[in-house]
Amino acid sequence: MEGYHRSVLLQEAVDALNIRDAWYLDCTLGDGGHSIEIIARGGKVVGIDVDPQALKRVRQRFGDLGIAEGKYQLILGNFRDVKKLMQTEPNQKFAGAIFDLGVSSLQLETPERGFSFGKVGPLDMRMDPSLQVRALDLLKAFTRKELYELFRDLGEEKYSRRLADAVVRAREVRPIQGTVELAEIVERAVWKIKEKIHPATRVFQALRIAVNDELGALQEGLDQVKDVTQKGGRIVVISFHSLEDRTTKNTFREWKLMGAGEILTKKPIVPSEVEVKGNPRSRSAKMRVFKKL
Numbered sequence: 066m067e068g069y070h071r072s073v074l075l076q077e078a079v080d081a082l083n084i085r086d087a088w089y090l091d092c093t094l095g096d097g098g099h100s101i102e103i104i105a106r107g108g109k110v111v112g113i114d115v116d117p118q119a120l121k122r123v124r125q126r127f128g129d130l131g132i133a134e135g136k137y138q139l140i141l142g143n144f145r146d147v148k149k150l151m152q153t154e155p156n157q158k159f160a161g162a163i164f165d166l167g168v169s170s171l172q173l174e175t176p177e178r179g180f181s182f183g184k185v186g187p188l189d190m191r192m193d194p195s196l197q198v199r200a201l202d203l204l205k206a207f208t209r210k211e212l213y214e215l216f217r218d219l220g221e222e223k224y225s226r227r228l229a230d231a232v233v234r235a236r237e238v239r240p241i242q243g244t245v246e247l248a249e250i251v252e253r254a255v256w257k258i259k260e261k262i263h264p265a266t267r268v269f270q271a272l273r274i275a276v277n278d279e280l281g282a283l284q285e286g287l288d289q290v291k292d293v294t295q296k297g298g299r300i301v302v303i304s305f306h307s308l309e310d311r312t313t314k315n316t317f318r319e320w321k322l323m324g325a326g327e328i329l330t331k332k333p334i335v336p337s338e339v340e341v342k343g344n345p346r347s348r349s350a351k352m353r354v355f356k357k358l
Contacts, residue, residue: 069126070170072098073347074303077334078163081301081354084108087160090293092144092286095169097123100137101130108160110137111151113144115193118171143193145285147293158295166283167305168192168273170346180273182248182265188241190273200272204241209233219280220271221307224255228268244269270306280312287316291325291357299329300355310351317355329354 072078075098082089084106091100094112096119103110114120120139127137142150144164151157172192173181179189179200188201207215209229216225231254232241241247248265255264274280287300294300304310310333317328333351341348 069122070096070098071344071346072096072102072165073340073344073350074334074336074352075099075102078165078301078303078352079103079106081329081334081352082108082161082163082299085160088157090147090159090162090290092147092162092290093165094123094139095119095165096171097126099163099165101127101132104132104136109135111140111157111159112137113140113142113147113150115141115143116169116172117141117194119169122171143282143286145282145289147286147289151293157293159290159293159298160295161299161301162290162294163301163303164283164286164290165303166279166309176244179244180269182244182263182269184244186244188244188247188272190269190276192277196276198276200276201240201242203272203275204232204236204247215275216268216271218271219274219308220267222267222271228254230254274308280308283309283312284316287313291320294357296357298357300357301352302354303350303352305349305351310353313353317353320355324358326355326357329356 078099079102082103084103086107088109088111089103091110091112094100094114097112100110100112112123120141123139140150168180172178176184176186179186188199188204190200212229212232213226216222216228222228228251231250235241235250241250251265251268290300302313304313320326321328330353333353336347336350
C-alpha cells in the first residue's frame, strides 16, 4: 500500500522515549510510523486511533513488514478515553507515550473526508466517522457571532469578523456544502490581502478543531496518559499549531509545579531544514517532552 503518512520528527520523538523492552502508548497511531520505529528499537506498542481506516491500513502495513502480533495491540477509540479503553488491562502502565497531533496524509488526501480545501469534497472533517456533527453543520447552524468567535479563537484568524460576514452572506443564497466552495468564499472576502499561507487555512483549522473537539480531547488525553505512564516514563507531544502547543506547554508546567515530573525540553524541538524541505507539512511542528517522576 503506497502513500503512507510521513511521521514528523520521527527519530527525535522515538529517541526522546528512550526505548527499552517495554510497552509504549501511541495515542495517535495514524499510519504507524512512530510505532514501527518503537518496535524496531525493541519496544512494544498499544496503538490508538479514532479512524477505523487507519487501523485497517496499519494492520496491513505491520503484516507486510512481518511485525509479530505479540509486539502490538491496536485499539479503536479516542485518546481522551485512554483509561476506559484500557479497562481490559486496568493496571497496565506504559514506559512512555507519544501524541502526534493534527491530520494525517491519508485524511488530507481523501477528498470525501473534507479536510483539504485543495480537494473537491463535502465539508465533513470528522476524524472519527461516528461523530454526529460535521463542518457543514456548524456553518449552517452557527450565528454570525459564533462564526466570528470560532474563526478568532480556534483559527486565530485576524480577519474573522470579515470572514464570518462572508459566510453568512453566502449561505443566505444557498447552503455551503463543499470544501472548494468554502475556500472560494474565503478567498473572495480577503482577496486583496497577501498571506504566506492560503487564506482558507485558518478557517479550515478552526472548523476541524471544533468538529473533533481537539483541544478538549488533548487536555483530557494528556491528563489520562500521565496517570497510566510509569515513573521515569516520557510523554512526547508533537503539535502543529499554537493552540495545541500552548495546551501542551501549560499542562507540562502544571505537572511540574505539582511535582509530577520534569520538562525535558526547555524550548520545543522543531524539524531540521532538511526535513522541512523533504516534507513541507512538517514546517509548523513543535515537540515537547515530559518525564514523569
